[in-house]
Amino acid sequence: MSEDLTKRLSPSDKDEILTAIKNLDSRLGRVEQTVEERLYDTRPNWQKVITEIEQLQAGQQRLEKGQDNLRIQISELNSIVCDVNRDQIVINEAIRKIQLDFHAIDKRLHQLEMNRN
Secondary structure: OOOOHHHHOOHHHHHHHHHHHHHHHHHHHHHHHHHHHHHHHHHHHHHHHHHHHHHHHHHHHHHHHHHHHHHHHHHHHHHHHHHHHHHHHHHHHHHHHHHHHHHHHHHHHHHHHHHHO
């Protein structure tokens, strides 16, 4: 089934393969060290970025809460404006009636003066 191919290799081939593997191990070790050094260099940056993102999210939540409060206040203000408009209509009606009464009284007074003269 599976054949051991290393038995066919000459000793010099085996030495070359072992040397290549050692070189790869060495290179891999240097790459791992470089990655660790870069991680060490970039870790403060990432921590700063994470902190800033958290601050942005907190600020966004405050803004959203503020917007919700403003929506409630605007709704209440709209209700108050409707009440004021209704009251203004009532006041205008009352003033109109007073003016009509005033005109009627003025007309009657004018007729009384005419009759008296």
